[in-house]
Amino acid sequence: MTKVQHFLRRLLSSEAASVHDALHTSNSKRVLVVGLGNYTHPKSRHSVGQILLDTMAVKKSLQFPYCKNCKGYVSSFYHEDTEIVLLKPKHYMNNNGKSVLKTVKYMNLIPSQVILLHDELDLPVGKYKIKHGGSANGHHGVLDTQERLKYNSFKRMRIGIGRPENKADVSDYVLENFSANETLVLDNLMDGMIALTYQTALSISNPPQIAGD
DSSP, X not given: OXXXXXHHHHHHHHHHHHHHHHHTSOOTTEEEEEEOOOTTSTTBGGGHHHXXXXXXXXXXXXXXXXXXXXXXXXXXXXXXXXXXXXXXXXXXXXXXXXXXXXXHHHTTOOGGXXXXXXEETTSOTTOEEEEESOOOTTOHHHXXXXXXXXXXXXXXXXXXXXXXXXXXXXXXXXXXXXXXXXXXXXXXXXXXXXXXHHHHHHHHHXXXXXXXX
């Protein structure tokens, strides 16, 4: 190994350590935004939360390196005074909570600093809503995350994917990619969904002050 190569290796190791230390430091101005999905079907309806994260990353010119400590793909950036960390779990949907729990522990977060983005059968394509807490309504990724973190008050963006005509086909339907028309509708929603995600993140990192505090 040449002296230059040795220097570069040491420099890269130092930068990696700095990133590790930064992520491992508790920060009330940090919000974890999780795109729930099935990592083997990244473009499917079931992974629409991760599709939204991919769009955020492209707009910010970010990469999604794999983080072994988080068991998923992680990126981050600042929006105003808040660090927004993006997580795409490398698990099947039913086990997404494993990655969320590891990331929350690794980054010294609390569950209320987490936003979940996920597909919603009960909303048509073209609709999305923020929900604060409540039942998982049969969504296995949400349920797994709630059970592993022992918390069910997550702020969640429910992104409509509609239902198949035959309800018996749901398991196949969610793993299919969006149709061309659906993709066009989804593309037109991206800026609005991103803005709502940022707004929700700021509401977490900057909670309203209680009179007398």
